Amino acid sequence: MAILTIHPxxxxxxxxxxxxxxxxxxxYEKExxxxxxxxxxxxxxxxxDENIAQLNAGNGVKISLEDLWK
Known part of the structure; x- marks a missing residue:
């Protein structure tokens, strides 16, 4: 039988x-x-909302992919 995805x-x-x-x-299942x-x-x-405001103000921290798992 087919699976249908419905978007009300x-x-x-x-x-x-x-x-x-x-x-x-x-x-049916609701995802x-x-x-x-x-x-x-x-x-x-x-x-x-507060975190997004901090990022927009330049207060975020960038982590390179190489340093992510250190």
């Missing part, structure tokens, strides 16, 4: 599709979106 445009479409899948006993998960926490969002 909003939560309403996602809910409707889940209802249809359940009605027809179609197995884990790390960015969405991290941004769902206010503390994580604030920390990420």
């Amino acid at each position: 445009k909003d939560e309403a479409q996602e809910k409707a599709l889940k209802t249809i899948f359940e009605a027809f006993s179609i197995k 884990f979106d790390e960015t969405e998960y991290l941004m769902s926490s206010k503390a994580n969002y604030e920390a990420l």
Whole structure:
């Protein structure tokens, strides 16, 4: 059987599709979106926002690939 990847445009479409899948006993999985998960926490969002601001201000540290595993 084929595997289909479906991209609903909003939560309403996602809910409707889940209802249809359940009605027809179609197995489905929701892929884990790390960015969405991290941004769902206010503390994580604030920390990420602060880190991005620091990088934009030039306060980041560059590590060469050769030094990465030392």
